[in-house]
Amino acid sequence: MSELTVIIGLFLFALGASVGSFLNVLIYRTRKNQPWLAGRSVCESCKKQIAWYDNIPLLSFVLLFGKCRRCRKPLSISHPVVEGLTGLLFVWWYAVGFFFFQLSQQPFVMLQPIFWLFVGLILLFIFIYDYRYYIIPDWTVIALTSMALLYRIALVVAGIMRPEDFFWTVFGAVAASGFFYAIWLLTKRKGIGFGDVKLAAPLGLLMGWPVVWIGLWLATVVGAIIGVLLIALGKAKFGKPIPFGPFLIIGTLLALVWGDALISWYATLV
Numbered sequence: 001m002s003e004l005t006v007i008i009g010l011f012l013f014a015l016g017a018s019v020g021s022f023l024n025v026l027i028y029r030t031r032k033n034q035p036w037l038a039g040r041s042v043c044e045s046c047k048k049q050i051a052w053y054d055n056i057p058l059l060s061f062v063l064l065f066g067k068c069r070r071c072r073k074p075l076s077i078s079h080p081v082v083e084g085l086t087g088l089l090f091v092w093w094y095a096v097g098f099f100f101f102q103l104s105q106q107p108f109v110m111l112q113p114i115f116w117l118f119v120g121l122i123l124l125f126i127f128i129y130d131y132r133y134y135i136i137p138d139w140t141v142i143a144l145t146s147m148a149l150l151y152r153i154a155l156v157v158a159g160i161m162r163p164e165d166f167f168w169t170v171f172g173a174v175a176a177s178g179f180f181y182a183i184w185l186l187t188k189r190k191g192i193g194f195g196d197v198k199l200a201a202p203l204g205l206l207m208g209w210p211v212v213w214i215g216l217w218l219a220t221v222v223g224a225i226i227g228v229l230l231i232a233l234g235k236a237k238f239g240k241p242i243p244f245g246p247f248l249i250i251g252t253l254l255a256l257v258w259g260d261a262l263i264s265w266y267a268t269l270v
């Protein structure tokens, strides 16, 4: 690894952590129904404005021992976690993702990696939000659906994706959503949240056909394993809901990276 690579990596981590800091503000303000760009950040306990030097991503949390300078109440652990995760997302994107997503055709050489970086940020937002508040804001689903649909259409227009594959992808997204809708109805609205029904559609558009089914299957498997672990550790109870959105996102990420490999492997078995 060259010196320049390390410097760019550190810069991107810091940039990502700052974006993560903003993501936290968006999460908090979406929850409180406040406008996104309404003034400076305030302490969630004493409502006093936070000075810029107490608002440095990751660093301030460590220097303040995770407490507000004025009221000494603990700051939400969500700050350093989201900042750190976003920093890692940026570094991963630079080191692996950029080449992983890159298409050789213009304008997708640049467009495609940037598209996936934004998708990563929205997925991180939904992950944290559903984990914390057991709800998936509609605007995140709408944003993700529009982005994914435009992306697929752009691929068809550019001749990278065949129209019949586009049809199957849209069909898969609708079917995934419909499948969850059926579960939602059958379990009398308790098995999964309606947010999961809606989220399945854009995730299906991102995964494409037939990877979408691998993604849903992986989400269920990971969800079941974590659910059993949480119950065994006494952190969750039967009948008490665990948000499914984070598992849907984990399943989607796994399927995006290994979905095709899993399908080929499965084909050799049959």
Ligand SMILES: [Zn+2]
Pocket (backbone or CB within 6 Å): 043, 044, 045, 046, 047, 048, 068, 069, 070, 071, 072, 073
């Ligand atoms: Zn405070």
